[in-house]
Amino acid sequence: xxxxxxxxxxxxxxxxxxxxxxxxxxxxxxxxxxxxxxxxxxxxxxxxxxxxxxxxxxxxxxxxxxxxxxxxxxxxxxxxxxxxxxxxxxxxxxxxxxxxxxxxxxxxxxxxxxxxxxxxxxxxxxxxxxxxxxxxxxxxxxxxxxxxxxxxxxxxxxxxxxxxxxxxxxxxxxxxxxxxxxxxxxxxxxxxxxxxxxxxxxxxxxxxxxxxxxxxxxxxxxxxxxxxxxxxxxxxxxxxxxxxxxxxxxxxxxxxxxxxxxxxxxxxxxxxxxxxxxxxxxxxxxxxxxxxxxxxxxxxxxxxxxxxxxxxxxxxxxxxxxxxxxxxxxxxxxxxxxxxxxxxxxxxxxxxxxxxxxxxxxxxxxxxxxxxxxxxxxxxxxxxxxxxxx
Numbered sequence: 570x571x572x573x574x575x576x577x578x579x580x581x582x583x584x585x586x587x588x589x590x591x592x593x594x595x596x597x598x599x600x601x602x603x604x605x606x607x608x609x610x611x612x613x614x615x616x617x618x619x620x621x622x623x624x625x626x627x628x629x630x631x632x633x634x635x636x637x638x639x640x641x642x643x644x645x646x647x648x649x650x651x652x653x654x655x656x657x658x659x660x661x662x663x664x665x666x667x668x669x670x671x672x673x674x675x676x677x678x679x680x681x682x683x684x685x686x687x688x689x690x691x692x693x694x695x696x697x698x699x700x701x702x703x704x705x706x707x708x709x710x711x712x713x714x715x716x717x718x719x720x721x722x723x724x725x726x727x728x729x730x731x732x733x734x735x736x737x738x739x740x741x742x743x744x745x746x747x748x749x750x751x752x753x754x755x756x757x758x759x760x761x762x763x764x765x766x767x768x769x770x771x772x773x774x775x776x777x778x779x780x781x782x783x784x785x786x787x788x789x790x791x792x793x794x795x796x797x798x799x800x801x802x803x804x805x806x807x808x809x810x811x812x813x814x815x816x817x818x819x820x821x822x823x824x825x826x827x828x829x830x831x832x833x834x835x836x837x838x839x840x841x842x843x844x845x846x847x848x849x850x851x852x853x854x855x856x857x858x859x860x861x862x863x864x865x866x867x868x869x870x871x872x873x874x875x876x877x878x879x880x881x882x883x884x885x886x887x888x889x890x891x892x893x894x895x896x897x898x899x900x901x902x903x904x905x906x907x908x909x910x911x912x913x914x915x916x917x918x919x920x921x922x923x924x925x926x927x928x929x930x931x932x933x934x935x936x937x938x939x940x941x942x943x944x945x946x947x948x949x950x951x952x953x954x955x956x957x958x959x
Contacts (some may be wrong), residue, residue: 790844793934796875797839798941800926806887806951807833813886819952821908826901831910832951833884834868834926843877850932854885857925859944861900863897865891865924885928908950910958921947 574859734740755761762768808814809831817831834854840847854868870953875881907922927942 570909597874644725680695716778791934793845793847793932794842795930795932795935795939795941796843796847798928798943799837799839800943800945801835804951805835805945805948807835807884808951809833809886817888821905821954823896826896826898827891828901828908829890830903830952831888832866832889834887835882835884836928837880837882838875840875840877840879840881846874846877848872848874850933852883852885852931853929854887855927856887856889856901857924857927858900859923860903863891865889865900884951904950908952909954910956911953912956919950919953922950923947 735744752761752763754848756763756770759770762772809817814831817829819830821828838847849870850872852868852870854866854870855864856866856868857863858865866887868885868887870883870885873883875883889904891900891904895903896902904922906920907918911917911919923944923946925944927940927943929938929940931938
């Protein structure tokens, strides 16, 4: 008997019978005169049929009785694929191959068994597009290596709270702040630089020292020095000329006691300590009578630039003006006697006058103003009154 013709009945090989309730039903007993039960041992083989029945259709056997086992959908097992390929009829001189039916390398099942005329039963697939790989290349690649299936990647771990916070604005600000603190600590320890690897703490010390040296040299050259002032010993006050003399009238009066007249302070400036030209934004002047501590005049000198390393001269305009209660005022008397006509004196020599000159200088390049003062004794009056003046 062939290997595929063996009985599939479990009870045939001494195994337990089927657990199906229908197969385990009791066999009905026949009454008197009925057909006696046939021994299965007498009908084990197909040529030993029952002797009690002459019905040619009733050929029951113990091995292949359909009521003795479950119907699994197949009467008997089929042969293998290769056996069917050998027994399949030839088509166009070649046998049908089940593998060739899938890879388009031989006659199809539909045409091998006479089903090719039915167009509705089979439709050939269109050829692949030229842009993609050909079917032969795909099949050749599949024979060299096992087919690798593309699967959906597994989900990663869930987001942590710290990771979710780092995605917010406040979290990014905290990260930037922590990064700045870490960089500052690394720079303070000398591990890194601020503007790259070269700007370390040691370099910063040398840079500041060099910058201080350069700044000191530049300031020593550019910052102006406060100049020294000195008056002309012969004529510290000179008579005003030009428009300034015309703008201020010359007057001495007893009733009421007052005087006014213009004059110029002749001053020599010492600029030897300056390497660059010295610029005055303005100079303001005040004239005081030292004996009575009364102010008798004011002055103003405008913008001017003087050459360095020299002794240039300037003339500061002064406006002498004073008002007294009467002609016995000592301040009025001292200035009146110094400015009278020389002809009124027997010797022709007028007495001198003493005054204190205070100059406030606003120099370009200096943050504050600077003052200088000088006291002059017995200075001749810059004007001379008429001989017939009272």
